[in-house]
Amino acid sequence: MNFEYQNPTQLLFGAGTLARLGEVAREHGAKAMIVTGGGSVRGNGTFDRAVASLTAAGVSFVECGGVEPNPRLSSVKRGGEIARREKCDVVIALGGGSVMDAAKVMAAAPFYEGDLWEMFAHGQADRRRPERALPVITVPTLAATGSEMNSGAVVTDEATAIKSFVGAPCLYPAVAVVDPELTVSVPKDQTAYGVCDLITHVTEAYFNGVDGTPVQDRFAEGVILTALEYGPKAVANGTDLEARAQVQWASVVALNGWVQAGTLSPYPVHMIEHTLSAQHDITHGAGLAVVNPAWMRFAAKSRPERFAQFAKRIFGIKNDDPMKAATEGIDHFEAFHRSIGCPTRLSEIGIDDTQLDRYADDTLLVAGNAEGQLPGRPAMTKADIVEVLRSAL
Ligand code: NZQ
Ligand code: ZN
Numbered sequence: 166m167n168f169e170y171q172n173p174t175q176l177l178f179g180a181g182t183l184a185r186l187g188e189v190a191r192e193h194g195a196k197a198m199i200v201t202g203g204g205s206v207r208g209n210g211t212f213d214r215a216v217a218s219l220t221a222a223g224v225s226f227v228e229c230g231g232v233e234p235n236p237r238l239s240s241v242k243r244g245g246e247i248a249r250r251e252k253c254d255v256v257i258a259l260g261g262g263s264v265m266d267a268a269k270v271m272a273a274a275p276f277y278e279g280d281l282w283e284m285f286a287h288g289q290a291d292r293r294r295p296e297r298a299l300p301v302i303t304v305p306t307l308a309a310t311g312s313e314m315n316s317g318a319v320v321t322d323e324a325t326a327i328k329s330f331v332g333a334p335c336l337y338p339a340v341a342v343v344d345p346e347l348t349v350s351v352p353k354d355q356t357a358y359g360v361c362d363l364i365t366h367v368t369e370a371y372f373n374g375v376d377g378t379p380v381q382d383r384f385a386e387g388v389i390l391t392a393l394e395y396g397p398k399a400v401a402n403g404t405d406l407e408a409r410a411q412v413q414w415a416s417v418v419a420l421n422g423w424v425q426a427g428t429l430s431p432y433p434v435h436m437i438e439h440t441l442s443a444q445h446d447i448t449h450g451a452g453l454a455v456v457n458p459a460w461m462r463f464a465a466k467s468r469p470e471r472f473a474q475f476a477k478r479i480f481g482i483k484n485d486d487p488m489k490a491a492t493e494g495i496d497h498f499e500a501f502h503r504s505i506g507c508p509t510r511l512s513e514i515g516i517d518d519t520q521l522d523r524y525a526d527d528t529l530l531v532a533g534n535a536e537g538q539l540p541g542r543p544a545m546t547k548a549d550i551v552e553v554l555r556s557a558l
Contacts, residue, residue, distance in 0.1 A: 194254020245274025311420025374428025
């Protein structure tokens with residue numbers, strides 16, 4: 166193993182931490198832009214509590230509301246303009262992954278020359294990552310993406326229906342205020358999709374990372390086992406604060422870089438799913454619930470021992486035939502998705518076979534390597550991507 170690791174985001178975790186928002190925001194300036202989504206934070210009182218905390222600390226604010234799930238480039242540009250025009254010192258993201266991702270790019274906008282889409286990979290030769298951004302404070306209201314404590318953002322260009330990502334050191338939030346109480350109002354379906362998302366964040370590295378990372382394997386397995394235990398409890402009873410807290414901590418750890426350190430892993434399942442949520446505006450975690458098991462069945466053929474390890478350590482499956490053990494483990498995993506109400510077939514999320522080529526082309530446009538393949542273990546050709554999607558119809 167040979168790697169560098171740094172995560173500069175300060176984390177405040179626990180029920181009631183929203184009350185400290187004003188105190189931490191004041192350390193970063195006197196005027197904030199609060200970024201929100203479609204209104205959930207207004208309906209459940211989170212917005213008012215955030216504002217009360219800011220006001221008590223002497224922080225004024227402007228709002229940029231209306232960020233959509235699967236945030237659109239136009240919304241991100243709109244927010245960037247507000248931050249620039251209003252001379253905001255700090256950007257506060259109050260919402261799910263979509264709001265947090267949008268807020269990060271809005272924070273970079275005042276310092277970015279040219280079209281913001283140029284920082285996202287979409288097949289262009291010259292990709293210019295942002296180098297500077299306003300400090301961002303993330304306040305996640307949904308446990309899923311891990312965006313609160315990482316340097317990534319995912320945005321959709323609605324003109325082309327391409328969804329892509331940007332990652333840059335300046336996009337790490339300054340502070341993540343992670344208060345599980347804010348997630349008790351998340352509906353059952355979004356709770357379950359979040360569980361699938363956080364699990365996929367660690368299965369990507371588990372199955373696509375380099376060999377010889379036993380500590381990372383155990384970290385990933387710990388996250389998965391925790392999600393399998395507490396995820397169903399959070400789905401069954403949204404007000405179970407203990408379950409909400411464990412799921413939320415799992416989602417933070419799953420993609421703040423710690424579990425992935427040293428694995429050098431690409432994210433093929435994510436790259437494929439992003440084309441589906443770009444085209445069909447489905448929730449990212451719902452798309453993953455379908456694509457991840459389908460991809461696992463494909464990848465297990467070339468490395469059954471790895472998948473047999475997953476089957477044994479996660480589901481206690483013992484079978485001397487690695488391929489049989491692998492298949493049994495994936496069956497259990499898929500059954501778990503179904504048990505918490507997630508889809509496991511594309512038809513359940515309104516996707517048929519008419520655009521499979523398009524999804525594969527878009528995936529490779531965003532994330533293909535010089536050989537025109539999608540990095541992963543194994544690397545995938547266009548035909549492989551189509552095959553995986555077809556198997557999930
Ligand atoms: O928009 P509002 O009204 O806030 O409603 C949202 C939205 O409809 C609602 N919601 C959020 N918190 C709630 C709530 N409803 C009730 N009570 C609450 N407390 O949930 C719906 C979905 O929200 P969204 O933010 O879209 O979901 P999620 O957190 O799953 O984020 C998904 C986005 O993040 C990207 C995805 O591609 C997708 O665009 N990702 C970002 C990553 C990153 N930055 O590291 C990694 C991920 O793999 C992912 O790709
Ligand atoms: Zn994800």
